[in-house]
Amino acid sequence: MSNLRKGKVRLLQGNEACFQGAIYAGIDFYAGYPITPSTEIAEGLARELPRIGKKFIQMEDEIGSIAAVIGASNAGAKAMTATSGPGYSLMVENIGYAYMTETPCVIVNVQRAGPSTGLPTKISQSDMMQARWGTHGDYTAIAVAPSSVRECFEETVRAFNLSERFRTPVTVLTDEVLGHMRELMTMPKPGELEVMERPKPDIPADWYRHFEMTPSMVSPMAALGEGYRYNVTGMTHDREGFPTAVPSEINEKLNKLKKKIERFADEIYKVRTEMMDDAKIAVISFGTVARATHQAIKMARERRVRVGAIQPLTIWPFPDPIISDALKNVKKIIVAELNMGQMVNEVKRIAPRNAEVFFLGRYDGEVMTPQQILDKIREVK
Amino acid sequence: MEKEAVVKEKEVQRSNVVHHYLRPKKKFPNVWCAGCGNGIVMGALIRAIDKLKLDKNDVVVVSGIGCSSRIPVYLDFNTLHTTHGRAIAFATGVKVVKPRLKVIVITGDGDAMAIGGNHFIHACRRNIDITVVLVNNKIYGMTGGQFSPTTTAGAFATTAPFGNYEKQFDIVKLASAAGASYVARGTVYHEQQLEKLIEGAIVKRGFSLVEVVSNCHTYYGRLNREGDAVAMISWMKDHAMPIQAAVKLPPEKMVGKFVTGLIHETDATEFCEEYDKLVERLKAKEAQK
Numbered sequence: 001m002s003n004l005r006k007g008k009v010r011l012l013q014g015n016e017a018c019f020q021g022a023i024y025a026g027i028d029f030y031a032g033y034p035i036t037p038s039t040e041i042a043e044g045l046a047r048e049l050p051r052i053g054k055k056f057i058q059m060e061d062e063i064g065s066i067a068a069v070i071g072a073s074n075a076g077a078k079a080m081t082a083t084s085g086p087g088y089s090l091m092v093e094n095i096g097y098a099y100m101t102e103t104p105c106v107i108v109n110v111q112r113a114g115p116s117t118g119l120p121t122k123i124s125q126s127d128m129m130q131a132r133w134g135t136h137g138d139y140t141a142i143a144v145a146p147s148s149v150r151e152c153f154e155e156t157v158r159a160f161n162l163s164e165r166f167r168t169p170v171t172v173l174t175d176e177v178l179g180h181m182r183e184l185m186t187m188p189k190p191g192e193l194e195v196m197e198r199p200k201p202d203i204p205a206d207w208y209r210h211f212e213m214t215p216s217m218v219s220p221m222a223a224l225g226e227g228y229r230y231n232v233t234g235m236t237h238d239r240e241g242f243p244t245a246v247p248s249e250i251n252e253k254l255n256k257l258k259k260k261i262e263r264f265a266d267e268i269y270k271v272r273t274e275m276m277d278d279a280k281i282a283v284i285s286f287g288t289v290a291r292a293t294h295q296a297i298k299m300a301r302e303r304r305v306r307v308g309a310i311q312p313l314t315i316w317p318f319p320d321p322i323i324s325d326a327l328k329n330v331k332k333i334i335v336a337e338l339n340m341g342q343m344v345n346e347v348k349r350i351a352p353r354n355a356e357v358f359f360l361g362r363y364d365g366e367v368m369t370p371q372q373i374l375d376k377i378r379e380v381k
Numbered sequence: 382m383e384k385e386a387v388v389k390e391k392e393v394q395r396s397n398v399v400h401h402y403l404r405p406k407k408k409f410p411n412v413w414c415a416g417c418g419n420g421i422v423m424g425a426l427i428r429a430i431d432k433l434k435l436d437k438n439d440v441v442v443v444s445g446i447g448c449s450s451r452i453p454v455y456l457d458f459n460t461l462h463t464t465h466g467r468a469i470a471f472a473t474g475v476k477v478v479k480p481r482l483k484v485i486v487i488t489g490d491g492d493a494m495a496i497g498g499n500h501f502i503h504a505c506r507r508n509i510d511i512t513v514v515l516v517n518n519k520i521y522g523m524t525g526g527q528f529s530p531t532t533t534a535g536a537f538a539t540t541a542p543f544g545n546y547e548k549q550f551d552i553v554k555l556a557s558a559a560g561a562s563y564v565a566r567g568t569v570y571h572e573q574q575l576e577k578l579i580e581g582a583i584v585k586r587g588f589s590l591v592e593v594v595s596n597c598h599t600y601y602g603r604l605n606r607e608g609d610a611v612a613m614i615s616w617m618k619d620h621a622m623p624i625q626a627a628v629k630l631p632p633e634k635m636v637g638k639f640v641t642g643l644i645h646e647t648d649a650t651e652f653c654e655e656y657d658k659l660v661e662r663l664k665a666k667e668a669q670k
Contacts, residue, residue, distance in 0.1 A: 071474025
């Protein structure tokens with residue numbers, strides 16, 4: 001029997017790989033609201049979760065979905081929701097609550113073109129900045145961006161791991177084409193990918209503080225109903241979780257939100273480089289566009305153009321040190337993305353002073369083609 | 382004389398019960414105006430929980446934003462103070478993951494009827510086993526006296542300077558129509574009745590709602606010349622009509638009165654139990670294969 005027939009290799013959509021990844025990571029709870037082009041994730045989990053005794057609920061809107069996810073996570077569950085731009089826009093207030101209350105949760109944003117209702121069935125990468133700056137106030141965000149069906153699976157697992165480890169929401173940024181595209185995928189065996197659990201307290205309840213300061217700055221997290229009886233509030237709070245207006249406690253809290261992630265950024269960054277060793281031109285792209293870039297640099301190399309590719313799989317925190325290191329001998333940088341210019345500003349911030357940065361954008365609902373990228377390479381060469 | 386001593390002793394016992402459930406450190410004095418009904422609601426909730434002998438560790442109190450939503454912070458339970466209007470949605474996540482926990486939502490008229498109206502009706506419809514204590518003071522107190530979906534027609538508020546020209550929600554009718562299993566109304570004057578209503582709501586399997594008519598003398602009372610806390614609470618005494626008496630009265634005698642007590646009760650399938658049944662059914666099907 002072939003591996004395909006045995007189920008070891010499967011033909012999956014990006015959205016299907018995403019929910020399969022969530023199951024692999026040990027999802028306990030999913031709450032969502034139908035929205036194109038993410039709906040297959042909810043449909044898949046509605047079918048699969050009751051079969052394994054885990055919880056699925058379709059909420060009345062996206063605000064309720066993320067609220068239920070955060071409630072569930074505080075009750076000890078690994079929790080996720082999936083949506084697209086308009087739904088993510090509705091969720092951002094409560095995502096901010098999750099940052100503030102240091103509640104692990106995963107939000108999948110299958111991007112479509114906006115603003116507003118935009119193009120529900122067309123691709124876009126215009127929510128990159130929203131994943132970083134969506135909610136009001138100061139915080140540091142984590143977002144990952146897969147570019148293949150297998151990566152949809154792997155990056156969802158990684159999103160759960162980062163979320164549980166750092167007690168923070170993590171966004172998985174995919175897009176309409178990736179979500180609906182089908183590819184063969186070898187299903188990872190149990191144990192093949194790392195699955196992490198949130199830090200739990202090992203001290204008596206009387207000693208427990210829900211936002212304790214630790215060397216890693218991540219506080220062990222007891223679940224509701226485990227005997228710890230803590231308070232959770234979206235108001236700026238002290239280590240015990242009670243509202244505070246003391247400047248030193250406010251500073252400590254906000255610094256914790258930022259530093260608990262930034263101090264371990266090296267372990268969060270994930271960047272793929274291709275043919276960068278001798279490259280004079282670099283093409284930087286993420287998600288679906290990185291696939292076109294892969295083709296385009298091959299075509300350019302055949303024409304003896306020394307060009308390489310850089311693809312951040314961790315999109316936030318933006319992998320500054322890794323990308324600037326890869327760029328150090330590069331004279332020309334092309335940033336290709338499906339928006340009017342978001343990642344390009346991050347690249348400009350870290351590009352070597354003697355390198356020129358060019359922007360290649362597309363926002364008409366169509367995919368970026370290898371030819372487009374090749375044309376740009378020839379233009380700037 | 383002796384009788385007085387007994388009454389006094391009883392009062393001491395009642396307040397000792399409350400102390401057993403409060404978080405003493407750092408949290409007091411509370412944020413409420415002197416005379417606010419929120420303290421009475423908090424006391425009634427504590428006594429109801431004490432009477433039921435619930436384990437503190439098994440009680441989760443969830444709230445949104447507003448004056449009444451500050452109640453959980455003072456309580457020694459598992460407490461979640463969430464975002465404006467969303468308490469019931471947060472509570473839904475908690476309940477679905479851990480159905481054994483007693484999940485109680487404390488909310489207000491603005492929190493649950495305006496910004497959180499959608500979550501409210503859908504939780505009623507799902508009949509999920511959550512108890513909602515909705516403190517209705519007919520105004521947005523924390524932001525300084527704006528009209529809410531329950532502000533009386535013609536009443537004044539800072540955003541209704543010429544009198545409120547909107548209509549009001551009847552919270553009890555709304556919850557009953559949306560599918561709640563237990564719908565009651567109490568007041569902060571009738572404290573002992575309130576205690577019993579909350580107790581009944583916690584025991585009831587399915588979605589239960591206790592609307593508590595409360596006073597905001599600071600804003601509603603002042604803007605509408607309804608007097609101080611004592612005057613507003615006395616008004617409740619004079620205008621509340623227990624459901625047992627109300628059903629016997631002709632409609633003309635009910636003008637200006639409002640009904641209190643357990644107004645609507647049904648038995649319907651509960652969300653978490655239905656989900657568990659589905660899981661069992663799928664398990665049995667799998668075992669047959």
